[in-house]
Structure formats: C-alpha cells, structure tokens
Amino acid sequence: MSAATQSRPARGLRVSRGVMFLVLALGALAMLAPFAWLIRSALMTDAQIFINPPQWFPNPVAWENFPDALTAQPFARYFLNTMIIEAVVVTGTVLTCSLTAFSFARLRWRGRNLVFGVLLTGVMLPYAVTLIPTFVGWAALGALDTFIPLTVPAWFAGAGGGVFNIFLFRQFFLTIPYEMDEAAYIDGANPWQVFISIVMPLSKPVIVVVVIFTFIGVWNDFLGPLLYLSSSENFTLALGLATFQSAYTAQWGLLMAASLVVILPIVLLFFVLQRYFVEGVTLTGIKG
Amino acid sequence: MKPLVLNRRDVLRLGGVTALGGALGGSLVACSSAGPQLQYMFWGSTAEQEAVESMLASFEGTLDGELTVEPLYTPDDYDTKLNALVASNRMPDVAYISNGMAYRLAEQGKLLDLSPYFEDHPGIGGRLPEAYNFWSETQTFGTPAALEIMCLFTNKAAFSEAGVELPPVTAADAWSWDDFVDAAYRLTVDQSGRRPDEDGFDTTQVARFGTLANMWSAAWYGLLLSNGVDVVDASGTTTQLNSPEAVAVLQNLVDLMHEHRVAPSPTQLGNNAPSTPAQLASNRLAMAIDGQWALLDISKSDFDYGIGVLPSYGTPMTASMGGAIGISAETEHLEEALALYVHQSDPTVVGLFGEGLWMPVEEKYYTDEELIATWTDNEVHPQEYRTAVVDYTMSSSKRYFAETMRNYEAIDKIISPALERVQTGEEEVQAVMDEIAAELNDGVLQGFYPNPLV
Amino acid sequence: MSGVSAEAAPNGAGRRGRRGNTGRAEARWGVLFAMPAILGFVIFTIGPMIASFILSLTDWTVGGTPAFIGIDNYVALTQDKLFWKSLGVTTYYTLAAVPLALLVGFVVALLVNAGWRLQSLWRTVYYLPTLVPAVASAVLWIWIFNPDSGLFNSVLRAVGLPTSNWIYSESTAVPSLIIMSTWGFGNAMVIFLAGLQGVPRQLYEAVALDGGGAWSKFRHVTLPFMTPVIFYNLVTGVIGTFQVFNQAYIMTSGGPNNATLFYIYYLYTKAFTDSEMGYASALAWVLFVIVLVITALLFRNARSWVYYETGDTR
Incomplete structure (x- = not known):
C-alpha cells in the first residue's frame, strides 16, 4: 500500500489501486461535507439553518447574507490590516525559525540540546496564565493598539508558539545528508552560505508547511488582536468575524457567509502552495 | 549557484515587505496617541x-x-x-x-x-x-x-390553529401551572397531526412543540419565587433548592420534556440550538419563556407574535436582570x-429601547404614561406589552439571584451540572437537589449582597 | 530538563570530527544562528513564565493585591474534585486523540500522495475540514450527534445497531469528541505530506530489485524515513492536546455534568471568569510539569526508533 511507489503499476497493483481510488473519492466526499455545510448555511436564514432534520439546499436562497455580512463591518480595512500583519509575521517566522533550526540540526555547539529543550518548555505552559504578564509588559512599553505585539515576536523565532516551527524545521533538516554541507565547507563556504544555498533550497516542502501554518495561524488568531487592538480601525478579519457571534447572540446566516468569504483566500493559498509537495527532493540523487 | 542568487533576492524582497510593515505599524502607534x-x-x-x-x-x-x-x-x-x-x-x-x-x-x-x-x-x-x-x-x-425580565412569548398563529386561548397578559390573571401544561398539550403536534396524549404520537417527528423547558436558572427563578421559596433561606447560607416547593417546580419543568412530551428534551434540541425567536418564527414552537430582549429578534421575523405573563404557582413572579x-x-x-x-x-437617545432589546432603568419610564409611550408606542411592542411587561415588572419582578448573590461563580459550578443531570430525566430531582444542597450548604452559600433600597 | 536534552540531535559533524580548529568557529556560528530564538525566549517568554510561577504562590485575584501563601494553591488543588475530573478527562482524551490523529493523518497523506491525476485538488479537498471555522463545523457536528435525527444514529438505526446519545450523555461525550477530533487530521497530514517528499525514490527501486513488495518498501523505506516527522507530530500532538480547549468551549461548555471539562477549559474559567489568577497559575504549572515529563520521556525514548539521516550516513 506504499504510496510513493506507483509510477507504473503492475497488473496485480491495478486492482488495489482501483480500491484506493474508491477510498480516496469516498473520503473526499466526507471531507467536502463540512465545506458544503458551510456554503449551504451561508445561503440560509437563521431559522432555516437549524431546521431538523436539516436541509442541504437552501430554499429560498438567502443571497442577501453576503452583502449584509460584508457591509456590517469595514472588512476591506480589516483585510488590509490582516495582510500587513501576515507579511511581517510570515517572513519573520520563516527566516528566524529556519535559521535557528539550522543551528540546532546541523551546527555543533555546547549546550545546544539543552537550549533546544528549554525553548520547547515555552509552549508547555498554558497561555492563559502568561497572557496577563505579557499584556502588562506590552502595555508598559506603550505598544497597545499597535501591531507591534502581534508582529515583533515573530522575528525572534516566533517566541512562544514559534518553537514548534523551529522543531519542525529541525526534524526536516536532520533528514538531509550531512555530506552536502561537508562538501561545501571543504570548498570554503561558511555556515550562512550552506544554510542559504544548500539546506534551504532542499527544504521547500517544510518551508511551505511553515508558511501555510503561520499564515493560517495569523488569519484565524482572535485572542491576540482582541487583546492588543482597541480601535476598530485596527481590527483584523478574525475580530470582524467574531462580531457575528458575540457573547449572547449569534447571527448565524451572516456568520456563515462571512466565514465562507474569509476562508477562501486560505483555501486558495493552500491550493497554490501545496504543489511544492510534489517536487520530490531526491536527496541521494543530488548527492550522486 | 542559482539557488543562492534566488534566495538572496527573496531575502531582500522580504526585508522590503517587513520594512513596509514596520512603517505602517509605526504610523499606527502615532495615530493612536491622540488627546484625552x-x-x-x-x-x-x-x-x-x-x-x-x-x-x-x-x-x-x-x-x-x-x-x-x-x-x-x-x-x-x-x-x-x-x-x-x-x-x-x-x-x-x-x-x-x-x-x-x-x-x-x-x-x-x-x-x-x-x-x-x-x-x-x-x-x-x-x-x-x-x-x-x-x-x-x-x-x-x-x-x-x-x-430585562423573563416573559412568555407566543406565536399567535399556532394558538389560533390549535384553538387555544392566548396566555393572560396581566399578572393577576396568570395561568396556573396546570393551565400552562394543558395549553402546551394542545399546541404540540407531530407530523401526522397527533397530540402527545393520543395513541401513536411520535416523539421523534414532532412538527411543533407546545413550549420549551427552559432550565436556565433565570427562567425558573420566577416560578420558584411564585411557589413561595427562594434559592436560599433568610439566613442566606442554607439552600432551599431541595425543598418540596423547589423540587416541584423543577420536576414540573423536567416533566414537560419526558412525561408530557410537550417540550423538546435537551437531546432533541441539541446545543447551539436555533434561538428561541427563530423557533417561534418558524412555528416549531408555540410559546416559550425567554428574556424580554428576544423581542428585538422576534420583531424582525415575519410572524404574528404576542407576549404574556409567566404561569404562577400562587404569587405571580418573574426574574429581572x-x-x-x-x-x-x-x-x-x-x-x-x-x-x-x-x-x-436614555430611551430617547438610544434606539435599542424602542427596538425591543432593552427596557429602561429609570422608574419614570414605567410610571409616567407619556414617558412609557416614548419607548413602547411603536410597531415592535405589541399592545399587551403595557401590562404583560411594563406593569408586570413593577408589580411582580425580583432581581435574578445570579446577580445579587455572593460567591455566585462557585455556586454556579455546582448548580449548572446538577441541572444538566436533572434535565435528562434519568435522575430523581429530589436526590440530585439533596446532593448539591449538601455541597452548597458547606460554606459555598454566603448570602445576598444587600440592597437597602428594596 | 535532562530528559529533553537526552535526545541529542544526532550530530554527524561531531562524530565525524571536523578538521582542526573549525569547531570553535562552528560553535560561534551556531550560537549566532540560534540567537533569534534565545533572545525571543529571554525577552518574551521567560518573564511571563516566572511571573506566573510566582503568582502560583499567591492568592492573587485580578484587581487585588497578591499575598504570598506558599504552596497553599497546590495543596488546595489536591482537594479540588474538578481539578481531578478535568485532569482525568484530558488524559483520556489525549491518549485516544493523539494516536488517532497521527494514524489518520499518515494514512491520508499516503493516500493523497499516490500520484493521482488532479493531485492538487485531492489534497486541497482533504485539507478543507481543517480550514472550515470551528464554529461553522460545530453546528454540523451538533446535527451529526443529534440522538433523534442526527446522521450517526440514523445510520445505526438503518443497519439495526444500537444508537447512542453521543455528546449528550456523560459516558459517551468524550469518545464523541475524540471521533470529531480526527477530522482535524489536516495539519498532521500536511506535515507527513512534506515529509514524504524527502524519501529517496532510489531506495524504493533498490527494494524492488531485491524482490521486495509494496509492504516491504513501506516498512523498510517509507517508515524509517518518516520517523523524524512522526516524532514531531507525536510530541507536538501531546503538548497541544493536553491544552485542548475549543471543543469544550464551542460544543459542550464542559458538560454534561462536567464530562467534557477539559483541563484548560477549567483553568480558563478560573483565570478569567473568576479572576483567580493565583490558583489558575498553580493549575497551569501542574500541567506544565506533567507535559514536561511526558515530553522528556518521549525524547529519551526517541533514540531507539527515530532515524536521522545526518546521524547515519556513510
């Protein structure tokens, strides 16, 4: 059942490949269900959404949900704000986390593994109890209602949650044969050159993973912007979405319509970026 | 060498984007530090x-x-x-x-x-x-x-369809609990037109429920008071939730679901169920005890709605909050x-009063005819609102205990899970209430905050 | 901490012994490159961690003045039945949900990576459930779990099997949420997918030449090459799942009768609804120690099964 083997399926394999395709297609149907549910809900009134047993096709179609939802908040502004944060956070995370991970995976220095272990403890303490001290710190620096608390930590290897990215990069870097570095060092390269011209080009799949995760993380982050931003002109998309489902009320139709529009960019992003997963870095081939 | 060049250019490009982001961030710092x-x-x-x-x-x-x-x-x-x-x-x-x-x-x-x-x-x-x-x-x-107060909302079409009289709109005429259950029976109907007391009634195929068994403590607090007990006794440190009066009220609510089958059980309803206004509007529900604030959503739905007072166990009472x-x-x-x-x-400034979400807090808006009109004389507030809500608030409301009891958060951590157990219909109300009474009386109850004005 | 560092990243360079004095230069570069993370930890992470530890030794209620009470909060914890309840619920959930997500994520990654036409489309479709906002899919799941008219019970009834009350009954609430959690395999899948690209094709051919079939290719090539990634998903899965919060928050509010009172959900209400930050901090540090010990054990154990290319070449 190994996946990566089928370039020219043998006769016996053809049957099992047929079965696999069936599984793939049925699975896909199940995967599409929540999305289809989102679409149909986005086109329903609140009353329709909850009719039991549920209806899969809206009748009548509540097209007005879309204009209603998208004009309820200045979403264009929120989109711009979100994209500014995305640009700073994604670049900072990818650059600093990969660089740090390169050090942990491929450079030798005393205390390296201890430092890595200590960094990892940063994600083991529930954020609920570090939230207030962190907030007090940013407040003291006068950084409230700016993007600084939401962006600057990303340039320090993500600080906090970014450790997961360092760990991920590290695991991938450890699968790249060391001979390649060695050859470059013999040719007089320094570690920066090895990092940028050997390791990173071989790591497109993991870079893409970190880009996707970081992008989606920022896109969906609600608590950070909620805490640090107070003027509504600084709000992000996730905050805008939350207005449809606030403390005691929910406008489900509008929430679903706005959610649908808001996730489309990340669906597209994934669709575009996942092609880097097929570039099949055949390591031993490069070595040869 | 190619990858190196490419990556350097990328790095530069990314640096540029970052600088841009930093600049924008900086500009936001500047504009947020305005005057007082x-x-x-x-x-x-x-x-x-x-x-x-x-x-x-x-x-x-x-x-x-x-x-x-x-x-x-x-x-x-x-x-x-x-x-x-x-x-x-x-x-x-x-x-x-x-x-x-x-x-x-x-x-x-x-x-x-x-x-x-x-x-x-x-x-x-x-x-x-x-x-x-x-x-x-x-x-x-x-x-x-x-x-806000708790009141009884109705879908008038459901009542006329079932030939049931609308609930009373003045406290003095309030239904007894039996009247309420009786009305709920006649309003409940399954998809083949059967009532809960008829043979073959299908609980899984109910077209319209007579009412909702609202187990939220704000909804039954008025009923509890009406039956002559409060959540705690005069000392404030001993609960009365396990008293015969309180147990009767809770048992009656549970019975709506499991005995009379005129209200959906929690499993039939599910979490995140449609809001009560939505269910009333779609004629899935004929009447429900809910907060006055629901009027905003109800008035925006396209159906003929009414308001009545809560059923009474003797003294008509409701919770205000x-x-x-x-x-x-x-x-x-x-x-x-x-x-x-x-x-x-100020109802003359804030639209939410006229739109049905809020009720004023100043006393004069309940006593001065002209001022009452400023927020109730409109399309949203039905005619009976005057007696069923305005007068009802003045004559028969008491502040919801969650908003006046000391240490309420700890109390809630005991009461809420108990109510979840009770509403499944699988456990004895008396037994569960006795169990939590022991916990509550063990120092959790610390009385009410004082209100010298009442 | 010693446990965590025990899984010393296998170090090809070290063992091979570099020529002459480059070792010291390498160390300088190493520390320099690790600086962003070290600075980040020192500036942004360690301060709040220390603060929360100190707060755990006080009776601080937000807005008031903290008073030092030693280990009283920790003593009080042992008497708190909701603490034990939430710890039990969370452990149960983690033990089931983490392996399940790993398994499903791995199988699906293999499935969508099998060189289909329209590969991009299949992958995106399989990632979609991860992208649908939690509140939107919660509404769907609430219907799926509905005992009367929900999807699961309708299917069970149709084939004549006994039905369940799913999230509405104390005994089945957590298993229901575990089933639901497998829908979130998308992130694990993506990481596996990225990992699969690093498996050298030539090795498959080598196995084929030796007469090995699909299973032996999987067993002797795919699996060993994927161990670093499996290890990653395991560790982050454990750390993340112990801190699961959303499902209780959105689907069940911790009920029925506290059956889904996840640890962080309980901690969160203590911290922000009750403002009892001292007690919440103690709760947090207990979880910290538990997760730390488990992670350390995982790292220690990893040496026996995680295969790193850098440490095993030549």
Whole structure:
C-alpha cells in the first residue's frame, strides 16, 4: 500500500489501486461535507439553518447574507490590516525559525540540546496564565493598539508558539545528508552560505508547511488582536468575524457567509502552495 | 549557484515587505496617541455595536473641549480582555462588566461608588430600586444600562390553529401551572397531526412543540419565587433548592420534556440550538419563556407574535436582570463619565429601547404614561406589552439571584451540572437537589449582597 | 530538563570530527544562528513564565493585591474534585486523540500522495475540514450527534445497531469528541505530506530489485524515513492536546455534568471568569510539569526508533 511507489503499476497493483481510488473519492466526499455545510448555511436564514432534520439546499436562497455580512463591518480595512500583519509575521517566522533550526540540526555547539529543550518548555505552559504578564509588559512599553505585539515576536523565532516551527524545521533538516554541507565547507563556504544555498533550497516542502501554518495561524488568531487592538480601525478579519457571534447572540446566516468569504483566500493559498509537495527532493540523487 | 542568487533576492524582497510593515505599524502607534479620551468598553451583536457607537457619538457631540469618546468594542472573550486591562491599571472609564467580576472589582475599590451622586443626578438616583447593585449597605456601582425580565412569548398563529386561548397578559390573571401544561398539550403536534396524549404520537417527528423547558436558572427563578421559596433561606447560607416547593417546580419543568412530551428534551434540541425567536418564527414552537430582549429578534421575523405573563404557582413572579456597568474609580473625567452613565440609558437617545432589546432603568419610564409611550408606542411592542411587561415588572419582578448573590461563580459550578443531570430525566430531582444542597450548604452559600433600597 | 536534552540531535559533524580548529568557529556560528530564538525566549517568554510561577504562590485575584501563601494553591488543588475530573478527562482524551490523529493523518497523506491525476485538488479537498471555522463545523457536528435525527444514529438505526446519545450523555461525550477530533487530521497530514517528499525514490527501486513488495518498501523505506516527522507530530500532538480547549468551549461548555471539562477549559474559567489568577497559575504549572515529563520521556525514548539521516550516513 506504499504510496510513493506507483509510477507504473503492475497488473496485480491495478486492482488495489482501483480500491484506493474508491477510498480516496469516498473520503473526499466526507471531507467536502463540512465545506458544503458551510456554503449551504451561508445561503440560509437563521431559522432555516437549524431546521431538523436539516436541509442541504437552501430554499429560498438567502443571497442577501453576503452583502449584509460584508457591509456590517469595514472588512476591506480589516483585510488590509490582516495582510500587513501576515507579511511581517510570515517572513519573520520563516527566516528566524529556519535559521535557528539550522543551528540546532546541523551546527555543533555546547549546550545546544539543552537550549533546544528549554525553548520547547515555552509552549508547555498554558497561555492563559502568561497572557496577563505579557499584556502588562506590552502595555508598559506603550505598544497597545499597535501591531507591534502581534508582529515583533515573530522575528525572534516566533517566541512562544514559534518553537514548534523551529522543531519542525529541525526534524526536516536532520533528514538531509550531512555530506552536502561537508562538501561545501571543504570548498570554503561558511555556515550562512550552506544554510542559504544548500539546506534551504532542499527544504521547500517544510518551508511551505511553515508558511501555510503561520499564515493560517495569523488569519484565524482572535485572542491576540482582541487583546492588543482597541480601535476598530485596527481590527483584523478574525475580530470582524467574531462580531457575528458575540457573547449572547449569534447571527448565524451572516456568520456563515462571512466565514465562507474569509476562508477562501486560505483555501486558495493552500491550493497554490501545496504543489511544492510534489517536487520530490531526491536527496541521494543530488548527492550522486 | 542559482539557488543562492534566488534566495538572496527573496531575502531582500522580504526585508522590503517587513520594512513596509514596520512603517505602517509605526504610523499606527502615532495615530493612536491622540488627546484625552473617555473610554467605553462594551460587548454585543453588530446591531448593538451600531446602536452603542451612535449613542457614544451623540454623547461626544454634547462635550466641549478636546475630550473624545473612544468605543472599545469587544465582541467575545470579554472577561479575558477586561482582566488584562485591570491588571495593567488600564480599566476603561465606563465598561460593561459581568456581574461576578463587577462585585469583585467594586470590593477591590476599582469601581466608583455612585451613591454620593444620587441627588445631583436624578438620572442616576431615580432608577428602579431592584436594579441597583450594592456591594455594601451604602455603596453601589449603579445599575445595568438596561433592564430585562423573563416573559412568555407566543406565536399567535399556532394558538389560533390549535384553538387555544392566548396566555393572560396581566399578572393577576396568570395561568396556573396546570393551565400552562394543558395549553402546551394542545399546541404540540407531530407530523401526522397527533397530540402527545393520543395513541401513536411520535416523539421523534414532532412538527411543533407546545413550549420549551427552559432550565436556565433565570427562567425558573420566577416560578420558584411564585411557589413561595427562594434559592436560599433568610439566613442566606442554607439552600432551599431541595425543598418540596423547589423540587416541584423543577420536576414540573423536567416533566414537560419526558412525561408530557410537550417540550423538546435537551437531546432533541441539541446545543447551539436555533434561538428561541427563530423557533417561534418558524412555528416549531408555540410559546416559550425567554428574556424580554428576544423581542428585538422576534420583531424582525415575519410572524404574528404576542407576549404574556409567566404561569404562577400562587404569587405571580418573574426574574429581572441586566448586565452590570461600572465607572472606573480612577477615571480622570468624572463629570463626563457620570453624564455618559445617564446618557447611555436614555430611551430617547438610544434606539435599542424602542427596538425591543432593552427596557429602561429609570422608574419614570414605567410610571409616567407619556414617558412609557416614548419607548413602547411603536410597531415592535405589541399592545399587551403595557401590562404583560411594563406593569408586570413593577408589580411582580425580583432581581435574578445570579446577580445579587455572593460567591455566585462557585455556586454556579455546582448548580449548572446538577441541572444538566436533572434535565435528562434519568435522575430523581429530589436526590440530585439533596446532593448539591449538601455541597452548597458547606460554606459555598454566603448570602445576598444587600440592597437597602428594596 | 535532562530528559529533553537526552535526545541529542544526532550530530554527524561531531562524530565525524571536523578538521582542526573549525569547531570553535562552528560553535560561534551556531550560537549566532540560534540567537533569534534565545533572545525571543529571554525577552518574551521567560518573564511571563516566572511571573506566573510566582503568582502560583499567591492568592492573587485580578484587581487585588497578591499575598504570598506558599504552596497553599497546590495543596488546595489536591482537594479540588474538578481539578481531578478535568485532569482525568484530558488524559483520556489525549491518549485516544493523539494516536488517532497521527494514524489518520499518515494514512491520508499516503493516500493523497499516490500520484493521482488532479493531485492538487485531492489534497486541497482533504485539507478543507481543517480550514472550515470551528464554529461553522460545530453546528454540523451538533446535527451529526443529534440522538433523534442526527446522521450517526440514523445510520445505526438503518443497519439495526444500537444508537447512542453521543455528546449528550456523560459516558459517551468524550469518545464523541475524540471521533470529531480526527477530522482535524489536516495539519498532521500536511506535515507527513512534506515529509514524504524527502524519501529517496532510489531506495524504493533498490527494494524492488531485491524482490521486495509494496509492504516491504513501506516498512523498510517509507517508515524509517518518516520517523523524524512522526516524532514531531507525536510530541507536538501531546503538548497541544493536553491544552485542548475549543471543543469544550464551542460544543459542550464542559458538560454534561462536567464530562467534557477539559483541563484548560477549567483553568480558563478560573483565570478569567473568576479572576483567580493565583490558583489558575498553580493549575497551569501542574500541567506544565506533567507535559514536561511526558515530553522528556518521549525524547529519551526517541533514540531507539527515530532515524536521522545526518546521524547515519556513510
């Protein structure tokens, strides 16, 4: 059942490949269900959404949900704000986390593994109890209602949650044969050159993973912007979405319509970026 | 060498983007440090957000000088943000606060005592006595911005279809519980037209339920009081939830679901069920006990609705409630904050009163005919609203115990799971209540906060 | 901490012994490159961690003044039945949900990576459930779990099997949420997918030449090459799942009768609804120690099964 083997399926394999395709297609149907549910809900009134047993096709179609939802908040502004944060956070995370991970995976220095272990403890303490001290710190620096608390930590290897990215990069870097570095060092390269011209080009799949995760993380982050931003002109998309489902009320139709529009960019992003997963870095081939 | 070049260019490009981001971030730092501000923090739906922001804008128009009003709209995770602001000494000048936290902040000296301003500001001193939140015999952080009571909403079409008389609209005529159950029987119908008391009634295929067994403590508090008991006895430290009267009320609610089958069980309903207004509007539900605030959503749905008073076990009673609002004790703009405190509750300024979401807190809006008309004389408020809500509030309401009991958060952690157990219909109400009574009486109950005005 | 560092990243360079004095230069570069993370930890992470630890030794209620009470909060914890309840619920959930997500994520990654036409489309479709906002899919799941008219019970009834009350009954609430959690395999899948691209094709051919079939290719090539990634998903899965919060928050509010009172959900209400930050901090540090010990054990154990290319070449 190994996946990566089928370039020219043998006769016996053809049957099992047929079965696999069936599984793939049925699975896909199940995967599409929540999305289809989102679409149909986005086109329903609140009353329709909850009719039991549920209806899969809206009748009548509540097209007005879309204009209603998208004009309820200045979403264009929120989109711009979100994209500014995305640009700073994604670049900072990818650059600093990969660089740090390169050090942990491929450079030798005393205390390296201890430092890595200590960094990892940063994600083991529930954020609920570090939230207030962190907030007090940013407040003291006068950084409230700016993007600084939401962006600057990303340039320090993500600080906090970014450790997961360092760990991920590290695991991938450890699968790249060391001979390649060695050859470059013999040719007089320094570690920066090895990092940028050997390791990173071989790591497109993991870079893409970190880009996707970081992008989606920022896109969906609600608590950070909620805490640090107070003027509504600084709000992000996730905050805008939350207005449809606030403390005691929910406008489900509008929430679903706005959610649908808001996730489309990340669906597209994934669709575009996942092609880097097929570039099949055949390591031993490069070595040869 | 190619990859190296490519990557360098990428690095440069990324650096450029970062610089741009930094610049934009910097510009935002600059524009947020404007002149003196009066901060107003609140939650709510988009409709409430709009109404509150326009209320704040109209208030800002009354100010001279450079003071501006800064709305801090916080749709969700409100407590999280407010805790963070308090911890960093940045409590907003005026803020919605959940009740438990409000009492806590008041006791810590973070909220302004409004009692010294009662005389100079009739808008602060002249409110319904029940509405005040006192944290000691003499100190109060005021009242909610708006009041609410629990009432009985109906879908009139369902009643005429079933040939059932609409519920009474004055406290004096309130239905007995049996009248209520009887009406619910006749209003419930399955998809083949059978009633719950007819053979072959299919509980899984109910087209319309007569009512909802609202197990939320605010919904049954009025019923409990009506049956002659409160959540605690006079000492405030012994619960009466396991008294025969309280158990009868809860048992009756549970019976609506499992015995009479005129109300959906929790599993039939599911969490995140459609809101009560939506169910009423779609004729899935004929009548329901819900908060007055539901009127906003109900009035926006396209159906013929009515309001009645809750059934009574003897003395007609309902619960009144409202989210606390406080003024920071450290506000630098005291007079303006007090003025805003009055302004936010003025039905002639804030649209939410006329739209059905809020009820006023000042007493005169319940007693002066002309003033009553300012918020009830419109399309939203049905004719019977005058007696079923306005008079009912004055004659038969008591403040919801969750908003006046000490240590309520701990109490709730015991009561809520117990109610979840009870409503499955699988456990004896008496046994469960006896079990939690032991826990509650063990130091968890610490009495009510005083209200010298009542 | 010793446990965590025990899984010393296998170090080809070290063992092979570099020529002459480059070792010291390498160490300088190493520390320099690790600086962003070290600075980040020192500036942004360690302060709040220390603060929360100190707070755990106080009775601080937000807004008030903290008073030092030693280990009283920790003593009180042992008497708190909701603490034990939430710890039990969370452990149960983690033990089931983490392996399940790993298994499903791995199988699906193999499935969508099998060189289909329209590969991009299949992958995106399989990632979609991860992208649908939690509140939107919660509404769907609430219907799926509905005992009367929900999807699961309808299917069970149709084939004549006994039905369940799913999230509405104390005994089945957590298993229901575990089933639901497998829908979130998308992130694990993506990481596996990225990992699969690093498996050298030539090795498959080598196995084929030796007469090995699909299973032996999987067993002797795919699996060993994927161990670093499996290890990653395991560790982050454990750390993340112990801190699961959303499902209780959105689907069940911790009920029925506290059956889904996840640890962080309980901690969160203590911290922000009750403002009892001292007690919440103690709760947090207990969880910290538990997660730390488990992670350390995982790292220690990893040496026996995680295969790193850098440490095993030549």
